[in-house]
Amino acid sequence: MRQKQGRYRPGGRPASVTPDERDRLKFQMVRVRFAPSPTGYLHIGSARTFIFNWLFARRQQGTMILRIDDTDVERNTQASLDSIYDGLNWLDLGWDEFYRQSDRFELYTKAAWEVFEKGHAYRDFTPMNAAPEEKSDSGGWLCNPGMRELSREESDRRAAAGEPFVLRFRVPRETGRVVTFKDLVYGDQAKSTADIEDFALLRSNGAPTYHHASCVDDADIRITHIVRGQDHLSNTFKHILLFEALGVEPPLFAHLPLLIAPDGSKLSKRRHGPVVSVMTYRDAGFLPHAYVNFLCLLGWNPKDDREKMSRQELIDAFSFEGVNRSNAVVNFTEEDPIDPKALWLNSQHIYAMSVPDLAALLKPVLELAGFAVDDGRLLKVTALIQERIKTLKDAPSVADFFFADQLAPYDPAELIPQKGDGAMAHKVLERAKESLATAEFTHEGLETALRADATALGLKAGQMFQPIRVAVCGRKNAPPLFETLEVVGRDACLKRIGQALAMLNSQESK
């Protein structure tokens, strides 16, 4: 499968392109990237950004690139990186090329000093922990006074003397120029250079900043469309200036509305807990594609009424025209941590699966719950529970009685039918015991026999069936009775009915 190509394999070689290929691809081939920084697990908002990039790439027959933005050595951890891969692998979408910024530091350093030599950057020797109060005053925040105007000689002298500095971009604000670009989602954007601050390119430890490394990489790997969260919309003006200083044409931009919490705040692990991690949805028994489908519907629509869509349908329908501009709330509460619509969409995808496919997914879940799972029986059970589970994780609690040797304890009062009493339950179960011992053990045969029994006893169908259901399933709600009996099997049915009768007897004797 093409999508599998880019899957991360620990120890595997990352995909790459040769310079020759690059020139060929440059010829208007769409190239997009997802660029997470490994400072935590894969956030659902990041996952959605990845998905939109992927959809656009596939739609345009372009290239999907994964780039790890790990320029901040202080904050990045291997554990975070691994959990991001876990999340991406679960989504099962894949990528075509891979880059890691920590492998490419020389590229950024070289580019930064080129920008400096061209006069678009200057050394700022202000100590790292300098008082920030100055910045909040009007105008003062644009740059640190004095440093911008330092002569080249003085700058070189202080640098040679070992004084630490950050390399800062020189925004051409005195020109009064207005930077503009057309965002594929948000439309025409404009900002005066007078309102753009001198941002850092290189830290005092020599490491590049996000803005710098990101732009240098985007230029180097020939990204054609930057598709990212709307939180970068304001940063884009800086990036355009940097692209120009680097001497390259800026790519196109498409910013995506953000995913937010029900109270309007941004999703955070501290405040909102595990709902912000994609792994939560895997662990909750979601189908990866169902969750992808759900995320797509947050901030995008196919311009018709479709909700449940296949991967191919999403690819075919995707465009930035369909992306809207306001942030989308992920609907969850403390009691109900999963968005109800996500749950519904998951159930829709489960219902649409073939029984063997679903059974294959259910098997490990049931085994994990401690059941010995026979494949033949699993297929039959799957058909019966398919419309009764919303997630894979629902299966053990819905299908337990098909696999357990011994039923979980239940209240014998549940055996008593509507408008009936213990005597009626007793009568029903005795009669059923006889019928089940001799009836043809298929759902048709069982239905014929048990309906005849109900008539013979002068009972309504429900009054006849409910005690049997409870005796065999251990609860009032279960799949259709005759199919269920058939799958449970004659011996187990008779045994459980016998146990139910014993429970009724001991109740009455009290």
Added chain:
RNA sequence: GGCGCUAUCGUCUAAGGGUUAGGACGGAGCCCUCUCAAGGCUCAAAUACGGGUUCGAAUCCCGUUAGCGCUACCA
């Protein structure tokens, strides 16, 4: 504070000058029915506020309010 972005049912969204403002989730009710589901039908539920422009505004413009983002040697 400065700059930028956004604003339709509780939530996700459609309608980009003329509709009884549509669909979906969730909620309520009914039907189907051996229970539970699934499915079908019905109901409640929205254009933040104020000004314009126009014969006509959810839609265009301005303002207000609210939310979000950027304003780091985080990304």
